[in-house]
Amino acid sequence: IERLLEKKDLDGKRVLITAGPTREYLDPVRFISNRSSGKMGFALAEEAYKRGAKVTLVSGPVNIQTYADIEIVNVETAYEMYEEVKSIKDKYDILIFSAAVADFKPKNFRESKIKKEQEQELQIELQKNPDILKYAGETKKDWQIVVGFSAETENLIENSKKKLYEKNADLIVANNVLQEGAGFNVDTNIVTLISKEKVLELPKLSKEEVAGRIFDFIVDYLCRR
Ligand code: CTP
Ligand code: CA
Numbered sequence: 001i002e003r004l005l006e007k008k009d010l011d012g013k014r015v016l017i018t019a020g021p022t023r024e025y026l027d028p029v030r031f032i033s034n035r036s037s038g039k040m041g042f043a044l045a046e047e048a049y050k051r052g053a054k055v056t057l058v059s060g061p062v063n064i065q066t067y068a069d070i071e072i073v074n075v076e077t078a079y080e081m082y083e084e085v086k087s088i089k090d091k092y093d094i095l096i097f098s099a100a101v102a103d104f105k106p107k108n109f110r111e112s113k114i115k116k117e118q119e120q121e122l123q124i125e126l127q128k129n130p131d132i133l134k135y136a137g138e139t140k141k142d143w144q145i146v147v148g149f150s151a152e153t154e155n156l157i158e159n160s161k162k163k164l165y166e167k168n169a170d171l172i173v174a175n176n177v178l179q180e181g182a183g184f185n186v187d188t189n190i191v192t193l194i195s196k197e198k199v200l201e202l203p204k205l206s207k208e209e210v211a212g213r214i215f216d217f218i219v220d221y222l223c224r225r
Pocket of ligand 2: 101102103
């Protein structure tokens with residue numbers, strides 16, 4: 001009965017979500033990564049699925065189980081995530097980029113393990129990874145809506161609006177990652193939802209509740225356009 005009472009307002013929609021961290025390898029056994037747990041992305045996937053969508057998650061390495069009906073494509077590096085999104089993105093209506101993609105990767109990958117004896121000091125040079133959200137925004141089709149996240153430590157609204165415009169996104173989910181109960185590796189989040197027309201500040205909520213509010217915002221946005 002509970003299932004029957006749930007909203008099915010994403011019935012027939014195809015949703016693509018990126019989630020989790022990426023790993024950028026220095027050598028075969030070492031990488032640079034970040035503290036993302038993937039919880040927000042998986043909460044979004046489950047919310048979309050419950051509302052009737054067909055969902056694909058392109059996920060970096062995480063420790064989360066989900067419904068068998070949610071398709072998961074596992075990737076490690078930002079470049080792999082980019083290649084995967086690029087090849088499948090046009091099959092989807094709603095694209096959500098919640099992954100904490102590493103902005104940079106080591107410039108030179110060492111084919112064999114770096115040995116400490118050969119180095120007194122070690123410099124690691126980094127180069128930029130492709131911006132997956134920006135690519136999806138720039139190549140967006142008429143039927144698609146593109147949603148990005150924005151992790152900031154200052155000037156939340158201003159910096160996030162800049163991302164909205166520069167990446168040609170429809171919506172940005174902005175979070176101040178320095179706030180207690182927001183961002184990496186916690187079960188709650190404090191976000192502000194931003195479109196070109198609206199700014200909606202939300203209180204501290206569980207990541208499941210945040211996922212619900214994000215899809216409410218998306219459905220409202222779809223109805224208006
Ligand atoms: N993003 C992405 N590919 C990247 C970097 C970021 O798809 N190589 C996406 C993230 O998934 C998020 C959005 O871009 O949806 C914003 O990420 P964020 O780290 O907040 O901003 P950046 O644009 O990377 O800029 P900066 O880290 O300098 O603030
Ligand atoms: Ca970044």
